[in-house]
Every structure is written in C-alpha cells, then in structure tokens.
Amino acid sequence: MTTVQELYEARVASGMIERDAAQEAILPLLDTIRDQLEHPVRRGLFRRTAEPVRGLYLWGGVGRGKSMLMDLLTETVTVPKWRRHFHAFMQWTHAGMNRARARGAEDVTAPVAEEIIREVRFLAFDEMQITDIADAMIVGRLFERLFAAGITVVTTSNRPPAGLYEDGLNRALFLPFIAMLEERLQVVELAGGTDHRKGRLRGEQSYFTPVDALAREAMDRVFDRLTHGEARPLVMRVHGREVEIPAFHNGVARASFYDLCGRPLGPADYLALASAARVLVIDDIPLLSAENYNEARRFVTLIDALYEAKVRVICSAAARPEMLYLEGEGVFDFGRTVSRLNEMQAAEWGKED
Numbered sequence: 001m002t003t004v005q006e007l008y009e010a011r012v013a014s015g016m017i018e019r020d021a022a023q024e025a026i027l028p029l030l031d032t033i034r035d036q037l038e039h040p041v042r043r044g045l046f047r048r049t050a051e052p053v054r055g056l057y058l059w060g061g062v063g064r065g066k067s068m069l070m071d072l073l074t075e076t077v078t079v080p081k082w083r084r085h086f087h088a089f090m091q092w093t094h095a096g097m098n099r100a101r102a103r104g105a106e107d108v109t110a111p112v113a114e115e116i117i118r119e120v121r122f123l124a125f126d127e128m129q130i131t132d133i134a135d136a137m138i139v140g141r142l143f144e145r146l147f148a149a150g151i152t153v154v155t156t157s158n159r160p161p162a163g164l165y166e167d168g169l170n171r172a173l174f175l176p177f178i179a180m181l182e183e184r185l186q187v188v189e190l191a192g193g194t195d196h197r198k199g200r201l202r203g204e205q206s207y208f209t210p211v212d213a214l215a216r217e218a219m220d221r222v223f224d225r226l227t228h229g230e231a232r233p234l235v236m237r238v239h240g241r242e243v244e245i246p247a248f249h250n251g252v253a254r255a256s257f258y259d260l261c262g263r264p265l266g267p268a269d270y271l272a273l274a275s276a277a278r279v280l281v282i283d284d285i286p287l288l289s290a291e292n293y294n295e296a297r298r299f300v301t302l303i304d305a306l307y308e309a310k311v312r313v314i315c316s317a318a319a320r321p322e323m324l325y326l327e328g329e330g331v332f333d334f335g336r337t338v339s340r341l342n343e344m345q346a347a348e349w350g351k352e353d
Contacts, residue, residue, distance in 0.1 A: 004030040004072050011072075022192040023065050029056065029188065030073045037079050037122055037152060050121075055153040057128075057181055059160050060190035066156035067126050067250045069190070073154060074124045081122040086155070087276060089125060090135050091235040091242065093142065109138060113145035125155035126250070130165040130174070131272055132237045140177035147184050154185075158275070161187060206345050208316040211284050215316040222314055223281050226252045238272045245273065253277035257285045261298040270302045274309035285317035290328030297330060300337045307340045 005027045011017045033053060040050035058066050074083045084092070096112040105111060116123065123146065130136050146153065157164070161181040165174050181187070208215035223231070227249040234248035243265065247254040253273065260273075260282065273280070288296040306313055317324060321341040325334040 002076050004034055004069075004076050007072050007076055017065070017068060020065060020192065022190055023069060026058065026069055026188065026190060029186070030069060033152065033154065034073060034076050037077055050150060052147075052150040053152040055155075055185045057155055057157065057161060057185040057187045058190055059157045059187070061158070061192070064190045064192060066190055070124050070126065070154055070156055071250075074122070077122050079121040080119060081124065082116070082120050083124040083126070085126045085234060085248070086128045087234055087236045088232075090132075090138075090237055093138065094134075094237070097138070107141075109141045110145070113142055113149075116146060117149040117151065121150070121152060123151055123153050125153070127276060128155045128157040128164070129159075129275055130168070131275070132239065133169045134240060135237060136165050136168060136171075136174045136177075140174070140180070143177065143180060147180070160189070206312070206314045207321075207341070209319055211316045211318055216283075219281060219283060219314065219316055223247070223252070223254050226279060234276065236269075236272045236276060238269050243269050243272065245277075248277070251276070251278040252281070253279070254281040254283070256283040257295070257299070260302055261295045265298060267301055267305065270305035271309075273302075274305045274311050277311055279312045279314065280306060282313060282315040285315055285324065287318045287323075288325040288328075288334070293329055296325055296328075296334065300330070300333060303337045303340050303344075307344065313341070313344050 008017075008024070008027055012019050033056060036053040040053070042050060058070065060066055071083070074081060093109075093112050096115065097108040100108040100111040130139065143153070159166075161178045164178060165171055168174065205218070208218055227247075231247035231249040231252070231254065234245040234253065236243045236245070244259075245253050245255050246259060253276065260270075285299070286292070288299070303313075321338040324338070325331055
C-alpha cells in the first residue's frame with residue numbers, strides 16, 4: 001500500500017511537483033490519518049465500531065500546495081471517500097435539503113447527513129470558506145451529525161477556523177461551529193510564501209491577442225497543464241444566489257468574458273471568485289465601447305477584485321489592453337484597468353514579499 005510520503009517522493013522525482021520543506025513536514029501527519037483509516041481501532045463488545053479518526057484543518061497562504069497534499073492523502077486512502085470543492089459541496093447540500101423540504105421533512109439537514117454517512121468514511125474538502133449566512137447556519141448542524149457518526153474530515157482553507165465568516169451577519173451564531181472544528185480537527189498551518197501554482201506560469205505568455213485559433217490553442221494548453229485536464233464546473237453561493245464558473249480545478253478557474261461580464265454580476269460575485277481562484281483564465285475579451293458599456297463596467301469591477309486579491313490572470317482579447325476601450329462613457333475609468341492588466345502580466349505578479 002502506497003503511503004503519502006512515497007507518493008509525494010514519486011511526484012517530486014517525476015517533476016510534477018517541487019520539493020518543499022513545509023509540505024514535507026505535513027506528510028507524517030497525513031500518513032498517520034491514512035494508517036488510522038486503513039487499520040481502524042475497534043471498540044464495543046463485539047468490536048464492530050471503529051474509533052473515530054481525528055481529521056485535519058490545513059490552512060495557509062495561496063498556492064502553497066494545500067490542495068495537492070490533501071489530494072495525495074485522498075489518493076492513498078482506500079476507504080469509501082468523497083473529495084469535493086467546498087462550494088460544490090454546499091451546492092449539493094442545498095439541493096438535498098430542497099428535496100427533503102419537498103418531502104415535508106422537519107430537519108432538512110438530516111437526510112443530507114444520512115446520505116453522506118451511508119456512503120463515506122472519509123470526506124475531503126478543498127477551500128473551505130463561508131460567505132453566505134444560509135451556509136453559515138447549515139454547516140454547524142450538518143457537521144455535528146457527521147462528526148457524531150465518526151466521519152473523518154480533512155479540509156483546506158486560506159484562513160484559520162477563527163477567520164471563517166469574519167465580519168459576517170450574525171457571526172455569533174457561527175462561533176460554535178468554529179469551536180467544533182478546533183475540537184474535532186487538528187488545525188495546522190502550512191507555512192511559507194512560495195505560490196507553486198503561479199510558479200508553473202513563470203515565463204509563460206499570459207495575454208493573447210487577437211482572439212483566433214492560435215490564441216485558443218495556447219489558452220487550452222496553459223489551462224490543461226495547470227489543471228491536468230480535471231476541471232469541472234464550480235457553483236458558488238453568493239448572498240443566496242448561485243454563480244457558476246464553467247471550469248475549475250485546484251484554484252484554477254476558466255470562463256469567457258460573457259460568463260463573467262455579460263451577466264448581471266456584481267462586486268460580491270467577483271470577490272467570491274477572487275477568493276476561490278488563484279489563477280483565472282478569461283476567454284474572448286471583446287472591443288469595448290458605449291454599446292457594451294454595462295459589460296465594460298463589470299469588467300472594470302472584475303479586474304479590480306482580481307488585482308486586489310493578487311489573482312493571476314491569463315486571457316485572450318481582441319486587442320492589447322490600451323486598445324480595448326477607446327471611446328464612450330467610462331473611458332477615463334478604464335485607464336486604471338489598462339494599467340492593472342499590464343501590471344498583472346509581469347512574471348512576478350502576485351508573488352509574496
């Protein structure tokens with residue numbers, strides 16, 4: 001049986017990942033979780049019930065390899081398991097609750113928890129973050145049932161448990177969930193400042209113009225290399241609404257200009273995207289003018305959110321940034337967007353100090 005340590009060494013040897021001392025320090029902990037799941041300690045009169053295995057809350061800076069480490073553990077664990085991005089998991093949870101509500105269930109989280117408990121022993125979440133008051137109220141009830149049933153949870157996040165849903169509405173009601181996470185999971189920081197995801201883009205072209213077959217092929221090549229061809233749609237819940245990003249994997253997202261700016265999205269949506277993605281691939285940015293002023297205004301807001309969050313942007317566009325928006329209302333404001341687009345193409349963009 002392959003250990004997490006062995007799989008990590010194999011990936012380093014193949015060149016798929018770079019050796020990282022902070023990551024290596026986490027490997028023994030991951031292998032302890034794997035060993036306990038594979039060889040459970042039994043309890044009770046007839047030794048039928050397995051002792052719960054304490055999970056892990058792994059947090060740290062963007063691009064540090066948290067998701068990669070979690071995936072190595074998930075790959076080496078053979079017990080029934082799920083691996084979900086947290087946004088996708090909450091979408092699935094809401095759908096299950098809606099079905100339970102239609103059946104007249106009193107506690108609509110109970111059927112959702114029961115389905116998980118029937119199917120898995122190990123639950124892996126990527127990028128836990130709470131931005132919606134409804135989600136904040138749901139996760140506490142749901143996780144209480146999962147922990148009581150002995151489900152082992154491993155999750156990654158960009159912030160410690162105490163930083164979840166920070167400054168959120170009625171946050172005091174969310175604090176018991178934070179306490180539960182800190183009690184049930186080992187909270188470990190993956191320290192260091194190297195963003196390995198962005199490192200894979202070093203020296204790569206990031207702005208392709210014009211939008212033609214060559215640009216599309218180049219964009220496909222970069223995206224496939226970053227996601228290993230494993231991208232799936234991501235649905236984010238923002239203030240009770242669902243915002244879908246067509247392709248997402250391990251912090252790398254891809255969408256067209258129309259997906260992002262042709263729909264009535266706003267700052268909260270773009271902030272949620274900037275929190276979920278560390279690299280965003282944007283296809284088919286058109287020429288902008290008074291005729292598509294609303295789309296241009298949203299594009300300005302999108303770039304502002306990505307810039308402030310230090311998200312790396314790779315895009316294809318009809319023209320260079322300074323030639324995208326030459327006339328119409330908002331041209332002056334677009335000058336900031338031009339400057340930021342040019343700055344964001346630098347090889348060292350987003351690198352931590």
